[in-house]
Amino acid sequence: MEPKGTVLIADDEADIVEILSYNLQREGYDVYTAKDGLDALDKAKAFKPDLIVLDIMMPYKTGIEVCQTLRRTAGFEDTVIIMLTALSDEGTQIQGLDGGADDYVTKPVSPKVLVSRVNAFFRRMGKMDEPKIIRLGNITIDPIQFLVTLNEEQIMLAKKEFELLYLLASKPGRVFLRNEILSMVWGTDVIVGDRTIDVHIRKIRQKLGIDCITTVKGVGYKFDW
């Protein structure tokens, strides 16, 4: 199944994270987890999730603080944020929504409820992320015409190269793990070595002539602008 979207779960209670993570993964989402407020911020910036589940009570930074910080960060204007509140405390809920959260769920959390809320948001976002022309600075990536344009000049990319570039550029700044890249570009069934990715990255780099793909050693690659 194609991944439906990327979700980040941030909570300091490991068993809650685990159970939610498990259920969301079963629904077909790409799930990342964070165990405190600072971790959540890091992971959010690294993976650019479409949706974030934030517990309010977390070490170092509360969910509300994380939420407010993110809303002031470029690239997170459209990220959906769902708050988890330990008590059905009205005041806290309001505070959460004021801070820019899109929804809140009270603990104890039923996995079913959380999953259905998440599904609802993705449904609402709908087909928004279908074949979309990506425009970043002087680069244009057009999956309909299968064309990459750099400074008005057309650049021919091979199929795999194009798919790889499109994936990275679809979430600029987000780090894609090597096995994420493998499963999204090559599919889960095909088995190719890790070096294969390097080689394709290199071809893209030399064809584009500019260095817009950054290597994150030990992790993966990201499109940087």
Next chain:
Amino acid sequence: MEPKGTVLIADDEADIVEILSYNLQREGYDVYTAKDGLDALDKAKAFKPDLIVLDIMMPYKTGIEVCQTLRRTAGFEDTVIIMLTALSDEGTQIQGLDGGADDYVTKPVSPKVLVSRVNAFFRRMGKMDEPKIIRLGNITIDPIQFLVTLNEEQIMLAKKEFELLYLLASKPGRVFLRNEILSMVWGTDVIVGDRTIDVHIRKIRQKLGIDCITTVKGVGYKFDW
């Protein structure tokens, strides 16, 4: 249900886009959305919709500007444009119609009204849509006379060749996948090999004498100008 046509909705208010999009999709239209003026231009060029719903007040470019730009763009002479005006401001309406809009609807928009207007235009276009003369540079493709003209010179194409060329030229620049071509030219029931497409492409190329069809390896073909 066969898609009745392609519609693009451009408005910066997400909930309006959503509600209109939902209603039009239920009617059987292929719906794409854009969230500002520039986005609308991109999407219009990418998807070549039959009809565009344009809000006037949008970031970057107003609906009126988008409309005027499109009217000056090759391939959008016949695209129906419906304007959304926030106020029933007479002046704005006139300005919109002068800019080349075909109709206007005042906000707040009733989905029912909008849908019926859209339906009306598609009904009016009716069969207009199919036999339409395509003119691209010095090539003319006339599905009524079944005739291709290149630099005033008539070129005889066989039936399949003509249909194939007509399909590609109907959305110049867009890549058609091999199975798209198969299903649209040959139909879903007939099973013919992949090589058949190559051979027909080749005949078209040599009959036309110019290279207007580009091969996208591993993907398909596109008409390029």
Next chain:
DNA sequence: CGGGTGCCTAAGCTGATGCTCAGGTTATTT
């Protein structure tokens, strides 16, 4: 009945493409 035309397939050819490997380079760790 032949000859012409359109459509499809088979099969060899070719260049592009995708993959792997081995050695070199860079970054990180200790």
Next chain:
DNA sequence: AAATAACCTGAGCATCAGCTTAGGCACCCG
């Protein structure tokens, strides 16, 4: 600074996708 891990590079090679040619079948028309 040495050791280690991770990545880059260049070369080589097998495969693939598309191009091309040739030929067969079906249909139409004289």
